[in-house]
Amino acid sequence: xxxxxxxxxxxxxxxxxxxxxxxxxxxxxxxxxxxxxxxxxxxxxxxxxxxxxxxxxxxxxxxxxxxxxxxxxxxxxxxxxxxxxxxxxxxxxxxxxxxxxxxxxxxxxxxxxxxxxxxxxxxxxxxxxxxxxxxxxxxxxxxxxxxxxxxxxxxxxxxxxxxxxxxxxxxxxxxxxxxxxxxxxxxxxxxxxxxxxxxxxxxxxxxxxxxxxxxxxxxxxxxxxxxxxxxxxxxxxxxxxxxxxxxxxxxxxxxxxxxxxxxxxxxxxxxxxxxxxxxxxxxxxxxxxxxxxxxxxxxxxxxxxxxxxxxxxxxxxxxxxxxxxxxxxxxxxxxxxxxxxxxxxxxxxxxxxxxxxxxxxxxxxxxxxx
Amino acid sequence: xxxxxxxxxxxxxxxxxxxxxxxxxxxxxxxxxxxxxxxxxxxxxxxxxxxxxxxxxxxxxxxxxxxxxxxxxxxxxxxxxxxxxxxxxxxxxxxxxxxxxxxxxxxxxxxxxxxxxxxxxxxxxxxxxxxxxxxxxxxxxxxxxxxxxxxxxxxxxxxxxxxxxxxxxxxxxxxxxxxxxxxxxxxxxxxxxxxxxxxxxxxxxxxxxxxxxxxxxxxxxxxxxxxxxxxxxxxxxxxxxxxxxxxxxxxxxxxxxxxxxxxxxxxxxxxxxxxxxxxxxxxxxxxxxxxxxxxxxxxxxxxxxxxxxxxxxxxxxxxxxxxxxxxxxxxxxxxxxxxxxxxxxxxxxxxxxxxxxxxxxxxxxxxxxxxxxxxxxxxxxxxxxxxxxxxxxxxxxxxxxxxxxxxxxxxx
Numbered sequence: 185x186x187x188x189x190x191x192x193x194x195x196x197x198x199x200x201x202x203x204x205x206x207x208x209x210x211x212x213x214x215x216x217x218x219x220x221x222x223x224x225x226x227x228x229x230x231x232x233x234x235x236x237x238x239x240x241x242x243x244x245x246x247x248x249x250x251x252x253x254x255x256x257x258x259x260x261x262x263x264x265x266x267x268x269x270x271x272x273x274x275x276x277x278x279x280x281x282x283x284x285x286x287x288x289x290x291x292x293x294x295x296x297x298x299x300x301x302x303x304x305x306x307x308x309x310x311x312x313x314x315x316x317x318x319x320x321x322x323x324x325x326x327x328x329x330x331x332x333x334x335x336x337x338x339x340x341x342x343x344x345x346x347x348x349x350x351x352x353x354x355x356x357x358x359x360x361x362x363x364x365x366x367x368x369x370x371x372x373x374x375x376x377x378x379x380x381x382x383x384x385x386x387x388x389x390x391x392x393x394x395x396x397x398x399x400x401x402x403x404x405x406x407x408x409x410x411x412x413x414x415x416x417x418x419x420x421x422x423x424x425x426x427x428x429x430x431x432x433x434x435x436x437x438x439x440x441x442x443x444x445x446x447x448x449x450x451x452x453x454x455x456x457x458x459x460x461x462x463x464x465x466x467x468x469x470x471x472x473x474x475x476x477x478x479x480x481x482x483x484x485x486x487x488x489x490x491x492x493x494x495x496x497x498x499x500x501x502x503x504x505x506x507x508x509x510x511x512x513x514x515x516x517x518x519x520x521x522x523x524x525x526x527x528x529x530x531x532x533x534x535x536x537x538x539x540x541x542x543x544x545x546x547x548x549x550x551x552x553x554x
Numbered sequence: 555x556x557x558x559x560x561x562x563x564x565x566x567x568x569x570x571x572x573x574x575x576x577x578x579x580x581x582x583x584x585x586x587x588x589x590x591x592x593x594x595x596x597x598x599x600x601x602x603x604x605x606x607x608x609x610x611x612x613x614x615x616x617x618x619x620x621x622x623x624x625x626x627x628x629x630x631x632x633x634x635x636x637x638x639x640x641x642x643x644x645x646x647x648x649x650x651x652x653x654x655x656x657x658x659x660x661x662x663x664x665x666x667x668x669x670x671x672x673x674x675x676x677x678x679x680x681x682x683x684x685x686x687x688x689x690x691x692x693x694x695x696x697x698x699x700x701x702x703x704x705x706x707x708x709x710x711x712x713x714x715x716x717x718x719x720x721x722x723x724x725x726x727x728x729x730x731x732x733x734x735x736x737x738x739x740x741x742x743x744x745x746x747x748x749x750x751x752x753x754x755x756x757x758x759x760x761x762x763x764x765x766x767x768x769x770x771x772x773x774x775x776x777x778x779x780x781x782x783x784x785x786x787x788x789x790x791x792x793x794x795x796x797x798x799x800x801x802x803x804x805x806x807x808x809x810x811x812x813x814x815x816x817x818x819x820x821x822x823x824x825x826x827x828x829x830x831x832x833x834x835x836x837x838x839x840x841x842x843x844x845x846x847x848x849x850x851x852x853x854x855x856x857x858x859x860x861x862x863x864x865x866x867x868x869x870x871x872x873x874x875x876x877x878x879x880x881x882x883x884x885x886x887x888x889x890x891x892x893x894x895x896x897x898x899x900x901x902x903x904x905x906x907x908x909x910x911x912x913x914x915x916x917x918x919x920x921x922x923x924x925x926x927x928x929x930x931x932x933x934x935x936x937x938x939x940x941x942x943x944x945x946x947x948x949x950x951x952x953x954x955x956x957x958x959x960x961x962x963x964x965x966x
Contacts, residue, residue, distance in 0.1 A: 518837060
């Protein structure tokens with residue numbers, strides 16, 4: 185149990201140590217349970233939810249797998265924070281909904297977030313320890329201060345390399361500025377990391393093809409692709425998208441890493457394509473892994489219990505860096521686990537076929553699009 | 555040559571085929587039943603109800619009533635006769651009518667195809683991969699061999715230009731069911747003079763008036779109607795119940811009504827077993843339930859659930875939250891009155907097809923007629939009958955038949 189005098193600092197210190205030095209399964213379990221007890225006490229909406237499920241300080245989960253998860257849309261419904269909101273150092277907004285009301289993830293101390301995102305990025309994107317120039321096709325934090333992705337890439341560029349600029353403004357790609365930066369890196373022989381959403385890459389590649397331009401970025405360059413899953417079309421296009429990187433940017437396909445993160449999480453999963461190239465694919469699909477302080481559980485939607493290894497279910501994340509909100513978050517993203525640390529993300533609707541003349545959620549989203 | 559047949563002979567052939575198709579052991583129907591179960595994933599009893607209902611409406615009287623309602627008389631299809639305006643007119647066939655029924659719920663393209671046949675058109679039905687149209691058309695031709703060649707049904711990948719270009723070029727009328735983008739794509743490929751009738755995706759809502767909530771028995775009957783409209787066809791139809799509004803201020807409160815509906819659903823789930831679902835649907839249903847439970851733990855709304863994700867009722871969802879559009883998942887919003895229900899539905903900006911009301915006989919239900927257009931609805935019916943429209947209903951808020959004829963006025 186965490187007491188209220190100086191305990192938060194102690195808890196943060198333990199999490200920071202886990203982020204910096206890693207932790208084994210037993211330590212993860214202990215820290216996750218302590219974090220749970222702290223969040224039940226200090227995060228009122230989460231506490232009410234947990235108690236409604238029959239858990240309490242007196243009936244504690246036996247291990248991290250039992251920690252009750254909140255559904256990710258709960259961030260749109262309630263302020264999930266373990267501290268008074270006026271003390272929030274950061275506020276990140278989740279993507280908009282059909283109701284037009286985004287959710288918010290409040291962060292009490294940036295240090296924990298930054299330590300987590302940097303350690304994860306270093307582990308999966310920079311296993312060679314490279315210092316790169318970052319060309320960002322994600323929202324510019326100067327323009328979109330509530331984008332966690334923009335914040336992440338600004339932090340990465342500042343701490344791990346050189347900020348080569350943000351080239352997405354008001355949702356539009358600034359091709360000329362990007363090309364100038366990329367050509368400069370080419371001329372100087374400086375390896376770059378391009379970080380972008382799948383949609384930004386689609387626009388970039390269309391523009392490059394349209395103008396008949398191909399880049400040959402220096403050896404050691406790589407790309408991070410991110411952006412969340414929006415449904416079938418997104419998943420179908422992904423491998424086709426990756427095939428464009430070598431031809432248009434000169435970045436080999438095996439140096440394109442998909443990051444899987446959410447505004448609701450302060451840690452991220454990544455493809456293991458750079459860290460374990462021999463085990464990067466499972467049955468043709470990219471394998472993902474997580475840093476030691478972030479774990480994934482695959483839940484059988486039918487039963488609500490953990491699915492066996494290899495069985496497709498909905499992904500639940502337990503992120504110890506989410507100290508100031510909720511550690512356990514249930515998504516509707518589907519995937520399957522390969523072992524304790526590796527999994528495959530399938531997205532929202534693998535193989536699902538739309539049928540019926542009723543509207544569905546996707547059609548509704550189109551209908552409500554601005 | 556089917557164009558020489560009197561319309562009543564065509565009607566008789568269709569009705570005759572439908573009577574044979576009412577028998578579950580007819581081999582043609584058995585084949586269609588199996589294919590429909592495979593394609594839709596609906597349980598066998600649900601497919602059976604769909605086929606029974608589709609056939610039950612295909613009586614000679616109902617078909618003739620529909621033709622007469624739109625055209626003024628049946629005779630105009632055989633020769634110049636008094637038409638809808640009383641003047642002599644001849645409703646000649648439009649020519650070739652193509653029905654693109656897409657992968658929609660069961661048999662949605664069948665009715666327009668048969669009505670187009672009654673108007674002596676050549677009819678081509680693009681049907682889902684279940685051969686329902688093929689099977690039923692062969693039964694019609696068995697009843698009247700002169701109809702051979704007038705009706706054809708086939709399944710192909712939508713957008714196949716080799717098939718569709720020549721077909722669309724020759725068509726006089728194209729009827730299509732599908733998502734807005736599908737309809738836009740089809741319409742863009744038609745010659746200017748070709749008539750296009752598009753039925754986009756839509757949703758349907760229910761309203762429980764205070765008059766249905768005077769006591770528990772009365773409320774239970776209303777709940778049972780809602781349970782039928784929710785359970786059949788796994789919420790995939792545009793006539794399925796997607797959102798329910800319950801008036802406050804009656805002896806049976808909206809939340810109590812929700813629990814009665816839960817009881818009714820438990821019963822109806824036995825009669826209409828749950829169909830096949832994919833994992834993403836199950837994950838989304840579980841997500842919707844947990845989200846509702848989360849809200850409820852915070853003192854807002856509630857959730858009622860059946861075992862094994864069978865059905866889910868989300869009570870008092872957040873204002874402005876659209877329906878879940880998930881199998882057997884329904885949100886119930888308490889409202890001051892029916893007008894407020896319509897306002898809520900209008901605020902969701904979804905195209906509404908049908909409004910199910912109980913009790914339909916209540917004088918206040920009549921007021922909905924003027925409100926229905928506010929949400930684009932084309933039908934007001936009793937809760938429990940939402941997915942069982944009349945053949946003559948104005949699906950998509952338009953007449954069923956007039957796009958299948960070419961009027962020739964014959965002045966005396």
